[in-house]
Amino acid sequence: MKDNVLEVKNLKAYYDIMKGKVKAVDDITFNLKKGEILGLAGESGCGKSTLASTFIYRKKPLKYISGEVDLVGNKIMEMREKEFKKLRLNTISLIPQYALDAFSPTKKVKQYIFDLARQHGVKTDKNFLNKVKERFELVNLDESTLNRYSIELSGGMKQRVIMVISTILDPDFLIADEITSALDVSSQRFVATMLANLRDLEIIKSAIFITHDISILYQIADRIMIMYAGNLAEIGPTDDIIDNPCHPYTRALIDSLPKVGVQYKDNRLSGIKGTPPHLLEIGEGCRFRKRCSYEIDECKETPKREFVAADHFVACWRWKELGSDLNGEK
Numbered sequence: 001m002k003d004n005v006l007e008v009k010n011l012k013a014y015y016d017i018m019k020g021k022v023k024a025v026d027d028i029t030f031n032l033k034k035g036e037i038l039g040l041a042g043e044s045g046c047g048k049s050t051l052a053s054t055f056i057y058r059k060k061p062l063k064y065i066s067g068e069v070d071l072v073g074n075k076i077m078e079m080r081e082k083e084f085k086k087l088r089l090n091t092i093s094l095i096p097q098y099a100l101d102a103f104s105p106t107k108k109v110k111q112y113i114f115d116l117a118r119q120h121g122v123k124t125d126k127n128f129l130n131k132v133k134e135r136f137e138l139v140n141l142d143e144s145t146l147n148r149y150s151i152e153l154s155g156g157m158k159q160r161v162i163m164v165i166s167t168i169l170d171p172d173f174l175i176a177d178e179i180t181s182a183l184d185v186s187s188q189r190f191v192a193t194m195l196a197n198l199r200d201l202e203i204i205k206s207a208i209f210i211t212h213d214i215s216i217l218y219q220i221a222d223r224i225m226i227m228y229a230g231n232l233a234e235i236g237p238t239d240d241i242i243d244n245p246c247h248p249y250t251r252a253l254i255d256s257l258p259k260v261g262v263q264y265k266d267n268r269l270s271g272i273k274g275t276p277p278h279l280l281e282i283g284e285g286c287r288f289r290k291r292c293s294y295e296i297d298e299c300k301e302t303p304k305r306e307f308v309a310a311d312h313f314v315a316c317w318r319w320k321e322l323g324s325d326l327n328g329e330k
């Protein structure tokens, strides 16, 4: 555990609804190292946000089924809500998707931050205010922003305020869920770089950065984890995932990225054909198989996680034989 902030082993968490169980986090295993930014990518509905909430909220109908999660020595799946609450913001902090919409329009930024801090038992004295001001400077926000209402801020400014709030207690582990998706390209780059700065300054120890956009991960993530339909398809160092993707789904995701300088008429953006399967009572087998050009009978069984190279794992029955094909012309 020493080198890892988070250790997740065979984690399962399902939405327990009237129609049955939506298997949104199904047998997930990975570690998050100290000082690491781990990118989590996959199409919409693949279970990225559910995985994040499994670590922090687990509100009904989401139900923890089995598996272990060790967060800096705390077995968090076994903890009661009262105990776990003490870890929030301190040890683990989440910037949820759509956090930009959570600001109250009737409160000034300072009051919003102070109210939130108090809710987490933080003393909002002069020291706290100074710390907030220092952090504002760090993220290029003028001190005067504290006395403004949220409606007076741009999306990029709000996102920076949110980053300050969620890291004000120097959490070991930050989960940033789609924090760049509502921003323009230069704000996206700024927010992503800021996250890396927070890590470099050891304000946070490590982070999971959730996004649809692999190109942002290429810039800031040390490793990338690809999730598909509640399962992990592949995880590995960023360069390996981009240069040597072993799972057909990873390859398809990378291929669907638009390329600068290539016009639509010359190279139509293909996307990935088909849609992810419904996760309600989904059965055995590789969940990507219905969209995969390489499907064989064996794919009806769930693929095991296989070792590719240091820190690089893939769950595909055919990754070895397809290697050269996947990386060349199909």
Ligand SMILES: Nc1ncnc2c1ncn2[C@@H]1O[C@H](COP(=O)(O)OP(=O)(O)OP(=O)(O)O)[C@@H](O)[C@H]1O
Binding pocket: 015, 017, 022, 024, 042, 043, 044, 045, 046, 047, 048, 049, 050, 051, 061, 097, 279
């Ligand atoms: N409250 C809920 N009840 C039942 N099913 C849910 C609930 N919330 C999410 N799901 C289902 O769980 C699956 C995973 O959803 P999740 O939001 O985690 O995906 P995601 O990868 O984060 O998608 P996005 O990128 O669009 O946020 C989807 O099939 C979704 O329909």
